[in-house]
Amino acid sequence: MQFFKLSSSLNGSTLINFTKRTHTCGELRGSDIGKTITLTGWVDTRRDLGGVIFVDLRDRYGKTQVVFNPQTNQVVHDVAGSLRSEFVISVTGKVEKRPDGTENPSLATGEIDILADKLEILNKADTPPFPIEDEIQANEEVRLKYRYLDLRRPVMQRNMLIRHKLYQITRNYFDSINFIEVETPILMKSTPEGARDYLVPSRVHHGKFYALPQSPQTYKQILMVAGMDRYFQIVKCFRDEDLRADRQPEFTQIDIEMSFVDEEDIYTMAEGLVHRLFKEIKNIEIQLPLTRLSYKQAMELYGSDKPDTRFGLSFTNINEVVGNSEFKVFADTVKKGGVVAGFTAPGCANYTRNQLDVLTDFVKNLGAGGLVWMRVTENGIETPSEKFLGKEKVAAIGQALQAAVGDMIFLISDTWAKAYTILGALRLEMARRLNLIDETKNHLLWVTDFPMFEYDETEKRHVAVHHPFTSSKIEDAALLDTEPLKARARAYDLVLNGNEIAGGSIRIYDRTMQSKVFNLLGISQEEAQKKFGFMLDAFRYGAPPHGGIAFGVDRICMLLSGEKSIRDVIAFPKTASGMSLMDDAPSEVDAMQLKELHVRIV
């Protein structure tokens, strides 16, 4: 028997040869019984039963039970006694059938165990700060600090494998339909429009800076001008934002651009991708083509540009019913061009006054003037608003909303945007309260025809709803000169269960039109030339019609993994304040480094 312990002559170092594995810990089956094999891995658990030691040995591929029996090998058994959780070992022995009744059907290797005849301790381990198992109590900070242990947990290994699969499926898909993968620069020019850029001082060019890409938007359009025809890339993007819970300073997108296309080509291509992802990762057949809603429809039905359509509670506009009513609030709203709308919450007719007060506070916190509610009882509809609306109008509202006995009606009156946005939030709140969301469902849909611009009250200018390179709808082009806020864009989002998982547009490919849109966005001609002159120049030399889309990898992985946080599908995520707790980035740097970069901390 060959046997290595940690050699003390090497100052406790682990610089040793070791016996290499013949199989992984997830591989052995009944058909391997009788073979002498070697496994390597981590001690998952060690149990001492009547003098015999049982070790579950773990690697990425699974677990295998190893038996150390003193009657087989006393020395090996004795060394096994020193094993602790997370020790790294190499163990050699014979594959045996487990005794009848001791098989473990929940383990792929549960039919067999290994009778150990040789044991090498490759590395020791301190007691980990949390156990290496799926359900742990550790808070996220501890998990992120000891990410190398957190990633050993089977659930995290599974998440990383789902992400790995997504990469491969995506690239094989695009390769199969003639897309070309092109890497675009990470060190690019700063052109902040929307979010802040991360900047990188140039050492060679005194006082100048690179920026990290918020997306490779300009490059992918340049690639279309370059005749690449169909481009894709899975690429890191960067935004220096004040992070919300579900954002990271660096994030990954599947970036796509195509020439000589319209929206239909993008939809077909993107639907093909999500179909493959669901089929190959979750064995779910997504029905194609996907539903499409215009932005207007999505807002007026669900109060969101990324509606969760796994449940109903869709809205009804009752402007026609109440426009001419005595209820001044409603009538005034309609007169001013606003909206009175609402939805029916099934089975909520018996909500207490207290429950209704909570919901009223909920919508008031979102800026609503109030919440009108109506109980649909066997005796008709009961509502404090009856005194203003009259019995007839109340009944007409009940009919318009198709309310049944036992339901509660909620109504909001406000401007179009506010009324529907607040209703959208209330709809989600009611779905949660009523437990209406079936987590096993996967509802995908397109939201299309977004507005080109919205007016930013802070900056006192139009800002692009998608981005400045988005084309307007052909029939709305004339509106750019007259009422730009009414112009719709050739922009589209793909929504999964209430999450935007992709967004894109058909682009402007004409220099004059691009200049006009820059102008509408308050970007001066000089600034446009300085920031985007190269694109305007490129459009001089034969730019093809083109369009594209980008998928958010982190969010899709989160949804495919059934996780609640994108941090659980990113190997080394940062905290909400942009810190890496494992290695303590960002950190202070040497004065010499800064001197070379010609910058000083203020």
Next chain:
Amino acid sequence: MQFFKLSSSLNGSTLINFTKRTHTCGELRGSDIGKTITLTGWVDTRRDLGGVIFVDLRDRYGKTQVVFNPQTNQVVHDVAGSLRSEFVISVTGKVEKRPDGTENPSLATGEIDILADKLEILNKADTPPFPIEDEIQANEEVRLKYRYLDLRRPVMQRNMLIRHKLYQITRNYFDSINFIEVETPILMKSTPEGARDYLVPSRVHHGKFYALPQSPQTYKQILMVAGMDRYFQIVKCFRDEDLRADRQPEFTQIDIEMSFVDEEDIYTMAEGLVHRLFKEIKNIEIQLPLTRLSYKQAMELYGSDKPDTRFGLSFTNINEVVGNSEFKVFADTVKKGGVVAGFTAPGCANYTRNQLDVLTDFVKNLGAGGLVWMRVTENGIETPSEKFLGKEKVAAIGQALQAAVGDMIFLISDTWAKAYTILGALRLEMARRLNLIDETKNHLLWVTDFPMFEYDETEKRHVAVHHPFTSSKIEDAALLDTEPLKARARAYDLVLNGNEIAGGSIRIYDRTMQSKVFNLLGISQEEAQKKFGFMLDAFRYGAPPHGGIAFGVDRICMLLSGEKSIRDVIAFPKTASGMSLMDDAPSEVDAMQLKELHVRIV
């Protein structure tokens, strides 16, 4: 006939619907004759022959000839008269057999042409600064400024496609052998060791900085501690160096790490990859296993740690022949532990004195004391050194170097490192002069057993030849305590035709050993803890034995494409001073941006 021109009502914009292609410009064959089809693309050439206009229409997939005959459609013919190079058009018509004798066998679509019945101009084009063809006169600055035009050239499209293929082959290979692709952060901690880091000021954490990774080295080792077992990633890396011709501030590597392995596993895995790349991209069958040379052998045979073995001119050490000679220079060199060695240049016996002076200057510029040369003539060996060496020694040298009549012998005497390095340069110079390099050959080999450390005279300390995480050879571990410069590392490079295309090592996975190596590198315990504490901590919790390698994607693509510059296989490369000429990065940024980052330009 449906027909669109640029609509002047839209202010000259190209915001129009267009007829979408049914085929690409590389697709139509004889079997398509008679079909009515639509193509889109760029006007490559336009010829006017006897009233009929011929246009070669180009896209990424090829070229197709389109015929505009006034007898088919007068209006369309007239519009075709306004077409210029690089206009973007959509053209519809019937696929025809070309008249006998006018077929173009050099074109995949050369059997047919399209008789145009409809033409839409999708975008116009100014005259490009250089023609869109493979052989152009434009200097590289112009090509980089107009990269969108440069990338339209067929040779650049081919290069980008080779790169695309390399990505797909690589990932499919690693996926097929159980590797998992994991993305590692781009915003990481600054740990400069060797090259300078690019720094990114943190807005949220005043006075702190992220760094862009010089490689994901620490992360991939952490992934091994995390039990990921086999990791790969095609990843961007960054080094703020004073750029040499063949370097870029950002470059791409295929990054690989494996657990429970030794060198043999790495070699097998890497050889499998290069075998696939050559087979699938160039249809060349690389013979496996690859040759291996130790660093010592490579230096003593070829004077390089990345020898070009497509030709001979290997060296012979003649210390034994000349060590006891009267030639003081040689004898002293041998006495001091140096080397006298040289090689035979076939057919160079007739070199003129002038030619020999040029070569002597060549080696003197590299630091040699001089160049000893010997002509092998029919009358024996002629050399000025005969008066010091004597006839017998000279003959013995000729014999040792197996020189034949007509050859020239070159000898250098110096320290081991200098003698072989200078001989290595002279060997390459002679190969170029003698045109010995067969560009169709592909010679791959491993160079192994590099030294752990070299002594940096400027910094007055040991520096790692590979990197600080490299394990020493097991049998040399004791040398770390006594003569560290003699210790060999478990490090290896993969060399193709004289270019290092990959490099890696078996890593240290023990905390004590890692600390010892940091110490040898002059990294204080405090500094080691500050920079790499998280790795030393990770090694406490069961680090498996592991090793890896990284391939340089840019260089491999360059070699597979037969290009001379990596810039020809990068879509948007930077110049030697790190500038992007197309979009003018790096550039000045707004004072507001810097203020938010708490930095000031000095």
